[in-house]
Amino acid sequence: MRTTFSEALVKQATRSDFVFLTGDLGFNALEPLQKAAGDRFINAGIAEQNMVSVAAGLAHQGLKPWAYSIAPFIYARPLEQVRNDVCLHDLPVKLVGNGGGYAYGVMGGSHHAIEDYGILLSLLNMRVFVPAFASDLPPMVDQLIQLEHPAYLRLGKDEKPKDLDLPPYAPWRKLLSGKGPTVLIVGPLAGSLLGALRSLPESKRPNSWVLTELPVEEKTLPEAFLKDIKASGHLAVVEEHVAHGGVGEAIARCLMLKGVTPGCFSHFCAQGYLSKFYGSQNFHRKECGLSPEDILKELG
Amino acid sequence: MKISIQNQVDLVEPLAETLLKSKKRLLQMHFESGVGHLGGNLSCLDSLITLYHKVLKKEDLFVLSKGHSAGALYITLWSLDRLTDDDLKLFHKDHTKLSGHPAPGWMEEITLATGSLGHGLPLACGLALAKKLKKEPGRVFCLTSDGEWEEGSNWEALIFAKHRQLENLTIMVDWNGLQGFGTTKEVAGLDSLKERFLSFGIPTDEIDGHDLKALESAWSRPAKGPRAILARTNKGRGVSFMENKMEWHYLPLNETQYRLALAEMDKK
Numbered sequence: 001m002r003t004t005f006s007e008a009l010v011k012q013a014t015r016s017d018f019v020f021l022t023g024d025l026g027f028n029a030l031e032p033l034q035k036a037a038g039d040r041f042i043n044a045g046i047a048e049q050n051m052v053s054v055a056a057g058l059a060h061q062g063l064k065p066w067a068y069s070i071a072p073f074i075y076a077r078p079l080e081q082v083r084n085d086v087c088l089h090d091l092p093v094k095l096v097g098n099g100g101g102y103a104y105g106v107m108g109g110s111h112h113a114i115e116d117y118g119i120l121l122s123l124l125n126m127r128v129f130v131p132a133f134a135s136d137l138p139p140m141v142d143q144l145i146q147l148e149h150p151a152y153l154r155l156g157k158d159e160k161p162k163d164l165d166l167p168p169y170a171p172w173r174k175l176l177s178g179k180g181p182t183v184l185i186v187g188p189l190a191g192s193l194l195g196a197l198r199s200l201p202e203s204k205r206p207n208s209w210v211l212t213e214l215p216v217e218e219k220t221l222p223e224a225f226l227k228d229i230k231a232s233g234h235l236a237v238v239e240e241h242v243a244h245g246g247v248g249e250a251i252a253r254c255l256m257l258k259g260v261t262p263g264c265f266s267h268f269c270a271q272g273y274l275s276k277f278y279g280s281q282n283f284h285r286k287e288c289g290l291s292p293e294d295i296l297k298e299l300g
Numbered sequence: 301m302k303i304s305i306q307n308q309v310d311l312v313e314p315l316a317e318t319l320l321k322s323k324k325r326l327l328q329m330h331f332e333s334g335v336g337h338l339g340g341n342l343s344c345l346d347s348l349i350t351l352y353h354k355v356l357k358k359e360d361l362f363v364l365s366k367g368h369s370a371g372a373l374y375i376t377l378w379s380l381d382r383l384t385d386d387d388l389k390l391f392h393k394d395h396t397k398l399s400g401h402p403a404p405g406w407m408e409e410i411t412l413a414t415g416s417l418g419h420g421l422p423l424a425c426g427l428a429l430a431k432k433l434k435k436e437p438g439r440v441f442c443l444t445s446d447g448e449w450e451e452g453s454n455w456e457a458l459i460f461a462k463h464r465q466l467e468n469l470t471i472m473v474d475w476n477g478l479q480g481f482g483t484t485k486e487v488a489g490l491d492s493l494k495e496r497f498l499s500f501g502i503p504t505d506e507i508d509g510h511d512l513k514a515l516e517s518a519w520s521r522p523a524k525g526p527r528a529i530l531a532r533t534n535k536g537r538g539v540s541f542m543e544n545k546m547e548w549h550y551l552p553l554n555e556t557q558y559r560l561a562l563a564e565m566d567k568k
Contacts, residue, residue, distance in 0.1 A: 049418075049453040050460050054423075057425060057426015085422075090404075
């Protein structure tokens with residue numbers, strides 16, 4: 001996704017309001033952007049607090065800055081700068097975190113982002129974009145460029161099966177139909193999971209939705225999604241994020257407000273480091289019951 | 301920034317008179333609102349009045365990093381007729397824009413909201429960088445406290461400002477030597493700020509932060525920054541029972557103290 005992101009930004013790099021800040025990261029991915037943006041590509045060094053405040057100052061003066069780092073270094077380390085300097089002022093700073101969820105695998109907990117959008121969505125004016133597929137990035141970048149508010153873009157690794165056809169980009173997309181439960185998936189895990197779920201017979205195959213823009217709001221829940229929940233009586237939310245502040249909680253709240261109550265609700269989510277051992281992204285997913293095989297077993 | 305050096309007040313009144321009037325109005329505002337933080341407001345009012353009346357031009361920007369001195373900023377804007385007596389009456393009250401630390405997005409002259417220390421300078425770096433990238437004229441001035449140099453973000457900003465050669469950036473430190481629960485020397489050995497700034501490659505001048513001529517000269521020296529000014533000040537300046545007393549970081553004035561403070565100001 002990082003390369004697709006970089007390619008999408010290269011097309012924007014000549015805009016007069018373009019500025020890209022990186023916290024000394026981007027090796028082997030952002031070089032074309034660095035070349036295209038010239039003096040508007042700024043390596044702000046390993047100093048994320050300053051980088052985020054500088055981005056706020058740039059945005060105050062009418063520029064549209066992007067600030068990039070490994071995910072936790074852009075939302076956790078400079079959280080107060082995001083809160084006070086960006087969000088309280090409602091400035092159009094775009095934070096980009098590479099490695100959503102357990103994507104950094106065996107690099108360890110310091111590099112994981114399993115509570116990122118929960119934290120950020122609790123801040124005023126903040127929007128979050130979680131691409132599920134690399135092809136989501138060009139339309140998402142176009143949208144982010146236009147957005148006059150703070151936003152966070154959570155990048156991961158594309159897991160789309162080659163033969164999975166996608167409809168045009170939309171924040172809510174239904175990608176599988178069947179007579180099984182209703183499944184809502186957030187993030188790139190959608191690719192692997194859809195690859196597994198589509199093998200189920202129609203009687204068990206879930207109506208599978210992919211959500212890519214947050215927060216979840218009562219008024220933006222698609223009618224077709226609500227219809228699927230009512231028909232199936234079972235909603236499962238899948239996200240590589242802890243339960244607190246996650247999409248599962250937000251959806252449950254919205255459904256309660258709308259008076260829609262599925263008879264059964266499942267939440268597949270990140271659970272930290274249960275065994276206290278570390279491994280690949282798939283190792284951590286498996287440990288939390290988030291691997292496609294585990295979910296298939298539960299829902300199939 | 302709408303304020304111009306040629307504002308109406310300055311055409312008819314010497315700076316020292318404006319300053320005295322402003323100090324008394326600051327005491328009145330804090331007394332009427334029952335609000336503390338007077339010590340740090342009095343230590344930096346001279347520099348703010350000088351900056352706004354003598355130095356700031358239309359294209360310049362100012363960031364008050366020591367947000368707890370919002371009172372001094374409000375009074376400075378009052379001295380330029382940008383805030384009214386009615387506005388000041390609401391200081392610290394319900395339904396006010398004049399909160400204890402500057403609030404965002406309601407007044408052009410309050411460029412960015414601050415309050416948590418160590419934010420103003422990195423923000424000012426962003427403003428200065430924007431001017432540079434956009435090839436726009438104007439300078440960016442930032443006033444910090446001295447205690448807030450214990451915040452790591454300020455040192456990040458100093459590295460950035462120097463490396464990016466933000467020549468349009470001028471930093472002033474209100475160097476009153478007192479912080480929330482001790483002196484800056486006792487708490488963090490911050491008495492060697494000048495050496496530290498110089499070691500970051502930042503040209504640094506030390507001045508008497510209550511000498512109006514020295515302040516005007518330091519603030520307005522041609523921008524060859526990033527550069528810093530250490531303004532030696534007294535917390536609670538101008539009120540004998542407040543000067544250099546840590547408790548006046550917090551305490552509000554009672555009526556007797558208020559009258560006494562006003563009398564002292566008049567005598568001077």
